[in-house]
Amino acid sequence: MAVRKHVAVIGAGVVGLGIAYEALRRGHQVTVVDPSPAAGATFAAAGMLAPVSEHYYQEEQLLALTTESARLYPAFLQGLGPTGHQTNGTLVAGFDAGDRLALEELRRAQLAQGLQVQQLTSREARRLEPGLSPALAGAFLASGDHQIDPRALAAALLAALAEGGAALVRRRATAVVRLPTGEVSGVVLDDGTRIAADETVVANALAAPELDGLPESVRLPLRPVYGDILRLRVPPALRPLVQLTVRGLVRGLPVYLVPREDGTVVIGATSREDGSDAPSAGGVYQLLRDAQALVPAVSELQLEEATCRARPGTPDNAPLLGRITVGGADLPGLLVATGFFRHGVLLTPVAARICADLIDGMTVPAELLQFRPDRFSNSMEGSQR
Amino acid sequence: MEELVIDSVTLGSRLIMGTGGAPSLDGLGAALLASGTELTTVAMRRYSPDTGASLFELLERHGIRILPNTAGCFTAREAVLTAELGREALETDWVKLEVIADEETLLPDAAELLEATEQLAGRGFKVFAYTNDDPVLARRLELLGAVAVMPLGAPIGTGLGILNPHNIELIASRASVPVVLDAGIGTASDAALAMELGCDAVLLATAVTRAQDPVRMAQAFKHAVIAGRLAATGGRIPKRRHALASSSFAGRPDL
Numbered sequence: 001m002a003v004r005k006h007v008a009v010i011g012a013g014v015v016g017l018g019i020a021y022e023a024l025r026r027g028h029q030v031t032v033v034d035p036s037p038a039a040g041a042t043f044a045a046a047g048m049l050a051p052v053s054e055h056y057y058q059e060e061q062l063l064a065l066t067t068e069s070a071r072l073y074p075a076f077l078q079g080l081g082p083t084g085h086q087t088n089g090t091l092v093a094g095f096d097a098g099d100r101l102a103l104e105e106l107r108r109a110q111l112a113q114g115l116q117v118q119q120l121t122s123r124e125a126r127r128l129e130p131g132l133s134p135a136l137a138g139a140f141l142a143s144g145d146h147q148i149d150p151r152a153l154a155a156a157l158l159a160a161l162a163e164g165g166a167a168l169v170r171r172r173a174t175a176v177v178r179l180p181t182g183e184v185s186g187v188v189l190d191d192g193t194r195i196a197a198d199e200t201v202v203a204n205a206l207a208a209p210e211l212d213g214l215p216e217s218v219r220l221p222l223r224p225v226y227g228d229i230l231r232l233r234v235p236p237a238l239r240p241l242v243q244l245t246v247r248g249l250v251r252g253l254p255v256y257l258v259p260r261e262d263g264t265v266v267i268g269a270t271s272r273e274d275g276s277d278a279p280s281a282g283g284v285y286q287l288l289r290d291a292q293a294l295v296p297a298v299s300e301l302q303l304e305e306a307t308c309r310a311r312p313g314t315p316d317n318a319p320l321l322g323r324i325t326v327g328g329a330d331l332p333g334l335l336v337a338t339g340f341f342r343h344g345v346l347l348t349p350v351a352a353r354i355c356a357d358l359i360d361g362m363t364v365p366a367e368l369l370q371f372r373p374d375r376f377s378n379s380m381e382g383s384q385r
Numbered sequence: 386m387e388e389l390v391i392d393s394v395t396l397g398s399r400l401i402m403g404t405g406g407a408p409s410l411d412g413l414g415a416a417l418l419a420s421g422t423e424l425t426t427v428a429m430r431r432y433s434p435d436t437g438a439s440l441f442e443l444l445e446r447h448g449i450r451i452l453p454n455t456a457g458c459f460t461a462r463e464a465v466l467t468a469e470l471g472r473e474a475l476e477t478d479w480v481k482l483e484v485i486a487d488e489e490t491l492l493p494d495a496a497e498l499l500e501a502t503e504q505l506a507g508r509g510f511k512v513f514a515y516t517n518d519d520p521v522l523a524r525r526l527e528l529l530g531a532v533a534v535m536p537l538g539a540p541i542g543t544g545l546g547i548l549n550p551h552n553i554e555l556i557a558s559r560a561s562v563p564v565v566l567d568a569g570i571g572t573a574s575d576a577a578l579a580m581e582l583g584c585d586a587v588l589l590a591t592a593v594t595r596a597q598d599p600v601r602m603a604q605a606f607k608h609a610v611i612a613g614r615l616a617a618t619g620g621r622i623p624k625r626r627h628a629l630a631s632s633s634f635a636g637r638p639d640l
Contacts, residue, residue, distance in 0.1 A: 315443075
């Protein structure tokens with residue numbers, strides 16, 4: 001490590017906590033600011049670490065980030081408490097012929113990117129997962145797609161931060177402090193307190209654009225994409241319901257079932273931009289209907305929880321990550337890490353690595369820095385009439 | 386090519402785009418621009434106009450007119466409430482009326498559709514009625530005050546094309562309001578056929594937004610709609626059972 005710095009992280013979702021943890025590991029002094037840690041999208045997330053089955057047409061650029069983060073995960077978790085990390089792969093199923101065709105075509109695009117997706121016969125799929133419906137049209141195995149329990153991960157990160165002497169300030173940040181020279185030098189809290197910091201990391205998801213003190217030229221185009229997600233308990237007689245993460249396309253709609261070690265299963269997730277922040281009845285119905293189409297015994301489970309949270313969406317589905325350029329140079333003292341949309345849990349290790357490397361003044365590979373937080377600022381201004 | 390006029394509004398493009406199903410906002414924006422569309426429809430039940438950096442901002446930035454729709458409504462009552470929501474939020478009395486019978490087929494419920502059309506027309510809405518490919522129903526909707534009728538080619542999202550070309554042609558030939566072929570379009574030739582059958586415009590979403598390369602497909606539909614319209618108005622040759630040389634010795638018939 002070059003210099004010991006004071007790093008202030010705004011936002012204690014899994015991304016902010018991951019960045020704080022990495023900074024602490026590298027010997028920096030760390031303060032995390034959040035009125036309710038790990039209560040946002042982190043609380044809802046299923047925790048699929050799925051660079052393969054999440055890959056979609058025309059999102060090749062994002063792949064550099066997702067595959068690198070998946071690669072970093074085991075090392076990132078070393079030294080942390082239990083996180084529910086499971087590496088036994090993901091089974092992808094198509095409900096009807098149209099779903100199978102869509103998955104087959106997507107698989108071609110995934111294979112073209114060097115990702116591994118194996119086609120299974122329905123007999124092979126049901127040998128792996130006897131609980132699958134006998135009437136599915138097709139199945140694939142993405143053995144590189146893993147899972148983690150985001151709530152456990154956040155708890156483990158919080159514990160490690162506390163143990164390492166990091167401060168957790170349970171208040172809302174209202175601004176970043178700007179010096180007359182322009183550089184950022186800390187955080188202002190909602191009670192007026194200032195926390196001085198050498199590096200301030202904006203990782204508070206959808207609340208980021210509301211912070212005062214950010215350069216006016218920078219626009220962070222975030223929007224809430226709500227997701228409904230369910231947690232159900234599998235009665236002992238039915239365990240295990242499934243052993244692999246099961247993702248499926250059911251009449252064109254995506255659904256997944258993620259089995260946890262504690263005998264629960266997570267079923268998700270809808271994608272809504274209707275502005276409603278409570279679990280949607282229609283969303284819950286759709287998830288249960290489609291999950292049951294894949295795994296009929298879903299109807300025998302105990303419904304423990306229906307949760308709704310907003311994902312921080314960006315126009316190109318990729319994060320806002322790195323430093324901000326003002327007047328041709330990077331603004332000192334400020335890092336942005338938000339807009340992780342559906343990939344926050346997966347991208348936590350790589351975001352932590354990138355931010356820590358930038359804090360330490362190290363060189364970060366160009367393909368990991370292509371999602372600069374200011375990439376929308378100029379085009380947005382230019383095209384506004 | 387003569388422009389499309391609906392409710393005294395002139396539209397330069399005869400392709401109307403839906404917004405559902407796009408994987409990203411940026412991708413949707415690029416596809417909309419590539420399609421050349423001047424009118425796009427948005428589900429009021431799916432998108433809140435209140436959130437930042439949203440779909441509505443994108444449409445406003447590109448100067449594309451919004452036709453709010455009532456997708457997801459199963460009763461006339463829900464449709465009317467949703468239409469009011471759209472009118473309030475977007476300050477337009479245009480509404481694309483969808484009243485769906487069931488999730489399995491997403492087919493219009495004819496009885497509720499008529500009821501909702503009558504109610505909405507009475508409340509001053511300009512109703513674009515999404516309807517079955519039924520010439521009788523299309524006529525009834527027009528009589529109840531619809532400013533455009535929008536028969537389906539095939540159920541929403543299926544990409545099956547135009548399943549009953551004869552009915553579509555019949556609807557187009559009898560209507561005195563614009564006829565927009567809506568739903569079921571899979572590829573460019575489907576859109577061209579709709580225009581050749583006499584439709585005034587084509588509305589599609591899934592065929593672009595869920596395509597592997599949405600921009601390329603948007604371009605394809607832009608050209609297909611132009612080609613179909615030109616063919617519909619260019620006076621196609623009659624179909625004959627026997628060959629007819631393109632340069633004949635007889636020359637032009639001297640009548």
